[in-house]
Amino acid sequence: MKKTVISIFIIMFTICVNAQVIQIKKNIVAKILDKIITKQDVVKRSIKYSISFDVALEEIVEFELLYLAAKIELQEPDMKAIDEHIQNDKKYYAAQFIKDESAITNLEFLNAAGIGNGTMSEYVEYTKKQIMVSEYLNKLYEEVVNNSSYISSNEIAEYVKSHPERFIKNEKYEIMMIYFSYFDKQGNLLSDDKIKQKVKKAAECLDELKKGANFSGVAMKYSDDSLSLRTNPPGLIGSIEKNDEYMFKRFSTDIMDAFATEKIGVLHKIFGTDNGLYIFKIVNREPEKVIEGSEAASIAQNILISDTIEKKRKEVRIQKIAEFKKLFDVKLY
Numbered sequence: 001m002k003k004t005v006i007s008i009f010i011i012m013f014t015i016c017v018n019a020q021v022i023q024i025k026k027n028i029v030a031k032i033l034d035k036i037i038t039k040q041d042v043v044k045r046s047i048k049y050s051i052s053f054d055v056a057l058e059e060i061v062e063f064e065l066l067y068l069a070a071k072i073e074l075q076e077p078d079m080k081a082i083d084e085h086i087q088n089d090k091k092y093y094a095a096q097f098i099k100d101e102s103a104i105t106n107l108e109f110l111n112a113a114g115i116g117n118g119t120m121s122e123y124v125e126y127t128k129k130q131i132m133v134s135e136y137l138n139k140l141y142e143e144v145v146n147n148s149s150y151i152s153s154n155e156i157a158e159y160v161k162s163h164p165e166r167f168i169k170n171e172k173y174e175i176m177m178i179y180f181s182y183f184d185k186q187g188n189l190l191s192d193d194k195i196k197q198k199v200k201k202a203a204e205c206l207d208e209l210k211k212g213a214n215f216s217g218v219a220m221k222y223s224d225d226s227l228s229l230r231t232n233p234p235g236l237i238g239s240i241e242k243n244d245e246y247m248f249k250r251f252s253t254d255i256m257d258a259f260a261t262e263k264i265g266v267l268h269k270i271f272g273t274d275n276g277l278y279i280f281k282i283v284n285r286e287p288e289k290v291i292e293g294s295e296a297a298s299i300a301q302n303i304l305i306s307d308t309i310e311k312k313r314k315e316v317r318i319q320k321i322a323e324f325k326k327l328f329d330v331k332l333y
Helices: 002-027 039-049 053-073 079-096 106-112 120-146 153-162 192-210 215-222 245-250 253-261 293-327
Strands: 028-032 035-038 172-181 236-241 276-286 330-332
Touching: 028 039, 028 053, 035 039, 035 053, 039 053, 053 120, 053 293, 053 330, 079 106, 079 120, 106 120, 120 293, 153 293, 172 192, 172 215, 172 253, 192 215, 192 276, 245 253, 253 276, 293 330
Parallel strands: none
Antiparallel strands: 028 035, 028 330, 172 236, 172 276
16 A cells, blocks of 8 residues: 555656646747746847847847857956946936936846846846957957948948938927926835925926026926936036937927927926926027038948948858857757
């Protein structure tokens, strides 16, 4: 009887283990040497960048191949270089979402970086790979860049003639801003009462400006935008182009239209968005301008050089990836 129980246990255990192995194998989509790429890895990248499963898989495979090649050619970066890279990533994230860098938690940052439920040590490892791949690609492309600088005058003239839309300087606005955020430093939406207080403060702020108060001084008193408060003068966000897609996403059509139509100076209006309230000052407006002559030729030459370099880089990359797939024994499942 005892032997029978043990035998049944062994059989059940074996079935469970085999089932787990089958499940793990089903979840594997690629293998590069001893590196396993899972379905979850690919799905995560596909969702993050809004790309197809196949494209996401190809990008992950290419990245891992380039990292293996980089390990052969280069030394690993030290922690100082990795930390600097991560700090730059955080600064970029803070600027994109108009947040104070010091208030961004590791959890929030990792979620934004696509490493939800991950750890900073995982992000450090990923950053190390990024640095090495970037350095390796720069080394790989060095010869391409050096051999792509010659563009004939006929090519330049033809490009200017056939691409007139590339030689127009959009209307520009130099803008100052005061921002009243609907969110706290942790990114949580404020209560209705606190939002009402923000509305009241915005009204007080605009009233002070209408009475002639200094915009920078008022910005220092009221604004929640830590980035523009660090500029000189405080409140300045710099130049904005009329057709800047990023600014349309950040602000609203009403705001961008106001930059184009209102008089220079403080705009006597509070602009509401999903993120909060804004008060603006137009410091200067530059009209649209057609670029001609030597300036147009210089721009055309730079574009053609850049296009040539990009084309040759793609050719080199495709060739090297094909070599690496054989060298590092890539298997797709």
